[in-house]
Amino acid sequence: MLTENASPFDILLVEDEPADANLVRSALKANKVFCTLHHVLDGVDALAFLRRQGEHYKDAPQPDLILLDLNMPRMNGREFLAEIKKAPALTAIPVVVLTTSDVERDVVASYKLGAAGYITKPVDMEQFLDAIRQLDNYWFVLARLPKKN
Numbered sequence: 001m002l003t004e005n006a007s008p009f010d011i012l013l014v015e016d017e018p019a020d021a022n023l024v025r026s027a028l029k030a031n032k033v034f035c036t037l038h039h040v041l042d043g044v045d046a047l048a049f050l051r052r053q054g055e056h057y058k059d060a061p062q063p064d065l066i067l068l069d070l071n072m073p074r075m076n077g078r079e080f081l082a083e084i085k086k087a088p089a090l091t092a093i094p095v096v097v098l099t100t101s102d103v104e105r106d107v108v109a110s111y112k113l114g115a116a117g118y119i120t121k122p123v124d125m126e127q128f129l130d131a132i133r134q135l136d137n138y139w140f141v142l143a144r145l146p147k148k149n
Contacts, residue, residue, distance in 0.1 A: 009035040009140050012063035014046040014080065015098075016072040020121070024067065024098070027132035033140070038063065043075030047083060050090055062148045063093060065139050068115075070099040070106060078109060085114035092146045096135065 011028075015021045021039050028037060038060065040046045046068075047053075049060045066084075070077035077097060084090045094116035099106070102120040110118050119135065122128045139145070 006034070009033075009064040010061045011035050011037050012046060012049060012066045013037055013039045014041075014043065014066060014072070014077070015039065015069045016041045017069070020069070023121075023125075023128060024132070027129050028136075030129055031133045031136055033132070033136045035064075035140075036061075042072040043077065043080030043083070046080055047075070050084065050087075050093075064145050064148070066093055066095040067098045068095050070097060070101055070110070078113060081110065081113035081115060094139065094143075094145070096139075 013021060013024055015024065025037055025039075028035060038049065040049050046066070049057045050062070052058055052060050068077045068080065075083075077099070081095060084093070084095065091114070095114065096117040096119060097106075097110045097115050098119050098121060100121050107118050117135075119131055122131055
């Protein structure tokens with residue numbers, strides 16, 4: 001339960017498809033998720049965000065949760081997971097894969113690389129809204145997240 005002075009949760013969305021990013025944004029808003037959504041297009045930008053590299057990311061907050069697509073240009077989700085889980089300052093940030101792939105090898109590989117969860121994006125809007133509602137309930141109500149650095 002949030003207190004009056006609680007800060008919104010910071011979510012980093014790593015997603016190259018604008019339509020999918022807008023769908024996530026809309027679902028968070030529709031579910032009244034108390035968060036600030038930060039969006040980057042691929043793993044390279046996500047690492048720059050997390051490391052506060054470059055003028056654009058110098059004041060980037062440490063996210064409470066990362067939502068990660070697997071199939072992206074430059075650095076895909078698997079490569080990003082491998083990198084983030086090698087960095088001691090970043091390894092405690094939970095990463096939930098949010099992707100269209102329901103291929104078993106992608107699920108297994110994501111968990112082996114340190115994903116905290118794996119959600120296949122539902123095609124139906126109501127199912128997608130429900131998936132985001134459940135994600136919010138688990139990560140921001142039930143689960144205890146590590147304190148930010």
